[in-house]
Amino acid sequence: MSLTLLTRATCALCDHLVLALELMRTRFRFEYTKVDVDSDPVLCKRFGLRVPILLDGDTEICAGTCDPTAVVAYLTAIQDK
Known part of the structure; x- marks a missing residue:
């Protein structure tokens, strides 16, 4: 499984x-892949101050x-599926 972590x-x-x-x-x-929302104006506008977002x-x-x-749950x- 590959997750995305939106950060700054x-x-x-x-x-x-x-x-x-x-x-x-x-x-x-x-x-997981870390993505800096400040590096992309679209992501910055969409997610703004909500980071971190997994x-x-x-x-x-x-x-x-x-x-x-909540992440463990x-x-x-997902693991049990």
Whole structure:
């Protein structure tokens, strides 16, 4: 599974989510790509201050203050399919 993490350079919440994702990778099989929304005017306009945003394709797993428990619940549900 490949997820997308929308971030920005000066985002402490983004940094915390990255750490949580790295810990989750010891339990779940997934990759993620970090995308800096400030590098793309369209993404910046669309997502603005909502980062971090974790996506599975078009499915928004979490946004803003991302609760690691919610991410684990999502990954568990996907893994069980």
